[in-house]
Amino acid sequence: MLMSSRGFIAYLVSAFSCAVLSALFLTNHFHHGQNSPLLASRLSGTLRVWPDLQPSWRLVLATVIGFVGSACGTVGGVGGGGIFVPMLNLLLGFDTKSAAALSKCMIMGASASSVWFNVRVPHPTKEVPILDYDLALLFQPMLMLGITVGVALSVVFPYWLITVLIIILFIGTSSRSFFKGIGMWREETIYKREKTKQRATLINSHDEDKTVRIDTKCEPLIPREEKSTVEILCLNLRWKRILVLVLVWAGFLLVQIIKNDVESCSIWYWVLFGLQFPIALLLFGYEAVKLYKEHKRRMSTGNSECICGASIEWTAVNLAFCALCGIVGGVVGGLLGSGGGFILGPLLLEIGVIPQVASATATFVMMFSSSLSVVEFYLLKRFPIPYALYLTSVSILAGFWGQFFVRRIVAFLGRASIIVFILSGVIFASALTMGVVGIESSIEMINNHEFMGFLGFCSSQ
Numbered sequence: 001m002l003m004s005s006r007g008f009i010a011y012l013v014s015a016f017s018c019a020v021l022s023a024l025f026l027t028n029h030f031h032h033g034q035n036s037p038l039l040a041s042r043l044s045g046t047l048r049v050w051p052d053l054q055p056s057w058r059l060v061l062a063t064v065i066g067f068v069g070s071a072c073g074t075v076g077g078v079g080g081g082g083i084f085v086p087m088l089n090l091l092l093g094f095d096t097k098s099a100a101a102l103s104k105c106m107i108m109g110a111s112a113s114s115v116w117f118n119v120r121v122p123h124p125t126k127e128v129p130i131l132d133y134d135l136a137l138l139f140q141p142m143l144m145l146g147i148t149v150g151v152a153l154s155v156v157f158p159y160w161l162i163t164v165l166i167i168i169l170f171i172g173t174s175s176r177s178f179f180k181g182i183g184m185w186r187e188e189t190i191y192k193r194e195k196t197k198q199r200a201t202l203i204n205s206h207d208e209d210k211t212v213r214i215d216t217k218c219e220p221l222i223p224r225e226e227k228s229t230v231e232i233l234c235l236n237l238r239w240k241r242i243l244v245l246v247l248v249w250a251g252f253l254l255v256q257i258i259k260n261d262v263e264s265c266s267i268w269y270w271v272l273f274g275l276q277f278p279i280a281l282l283l284f285g286y287e288a289v290k291l292y293k294e295h296k297r298r299m300s301t302g303n304s305e306c307i308c309g310a311s312i313e314w315t316a317v318n319l320a321f322c323a324l325c326g327i328v329g330g331v332v333g334g335l336l337g338s339g340g341g342f343i344l345g346p347l348l349l350e351i352g353v354i355p356q357v358a359s360a361t362a363t364f365v366m367m368f369s370s371s372l373s374v375v376e377f378y379l380l381k382r383f384p385i386p387y388a389l390y391l392t393s394v395s396i397l398a399g400f401w402g403q404f405f406v407r408r409i410v411a412f413l414g415r416a417s418i419i420v421f422i423l424s425g426v427i428f429a430s431a432l433t434m435g436v437v438g439i440e441s442s443i444e445m446i447n448n449h450e451f452m453g454f455l456g457f458c459s460s461q
Helices: 006-033 036-043 057-076 081-091 096-118 133-156 159-204 207-213 229-236 239-260 267-300 316-336 341-350 355-379 385-413 417-447
Strands: none
Touching: 006 159, 057 081, 057 096, 057 355, 057 385, 057 417, 081 096, 081 417, 096 355, 096 385, 133 239, 133 267, 133 316, 133 341, 133 355, 159 316, 159 341, 159 417, 239 267, 239 355, 267 316, 316 341, 341 355, 341 417, 355 385, 355 417, 385 417
């Protein structure tokens, strides 16, 4: 995995370094020429703008965009926050912070309905849950930790830098996912041709040869017994692991609630902020050690079967790489107002998870991360309740029916690569929309001679 990802990692590191160094140069070059009143006006320039929920062509268009974005976003396992935030900001007129909060509500609704759909369908190839709980327990704590760090960095980082970093990341991940989809499409085409040849050979062969030519691994003589919806539901739900995920979610939420009532940058503030690290690292460490030991045990016995849904070696280096990607995905989610799926969805495909399981697992993890932000935003009164209920309802319907139609198309065509192409398309569309909004806002800041460098964390609270 790391060998194939080396070029992509080099691209991200070099591009991010250039962007951050440029921001540092601007901060050092212009900081001395800015006075405190201008900085204060910059900090107070983001006013809360909540339009009324009234029937209009803007609301109809936003509903259509939200429905399509939620449907495609949940199928790809990326959520769709990169589409929702610009839509809410440009089309409906919400301020940036309120748009990010409402985006979380939409992601939560779409993810929840998508999870409900997924737990009622079987795994496409094995008698195991379609939700990979091992990967969920591995990535969820690091994703939540990254989200809290991303929210903190969003106060410090200049808006133009956030836009540049998001565009760099989204173009990289969408391109890599697109080429991944092309590779899968070619493999599926080859498989279909071989399958057609095999069937033609069976038809043209004599009766006594048919029993010899049947491959029992691919076409068992005893057909797989069809399970009822209740049986599939019982197979997909692992209550003990779900309870662990809920406890981690509750732990992060409790820390956030207490932290919001504490004075910014005080001793207790930093104690509570630092408390999130051991919570995340303990659960990640437990799951990482479990996967590492299981991998070692199977290798020692000569069993090369994949552990969980990922076809990689669970070495210490690969586990550290997964932890880093989880944190990066969370940071992007905190900066952007998404659920972190823009990293998690492509990453699961990168480590060898099949598209159906990658989509289901990514939306499952996003349901926890986005709901954490929604509860926190609700306590802070960061979004209007009527709009939140309406947009969440639209996303719930879109998440369920998006999964329904795309799964039917995949089953009919026999091409799971369609999910990968949808994922790539959503990420690329998000890069375009975020780029347009970011460039427009940056030009406005330049024309107004506003501060373009890093801000102080404590003074920006």
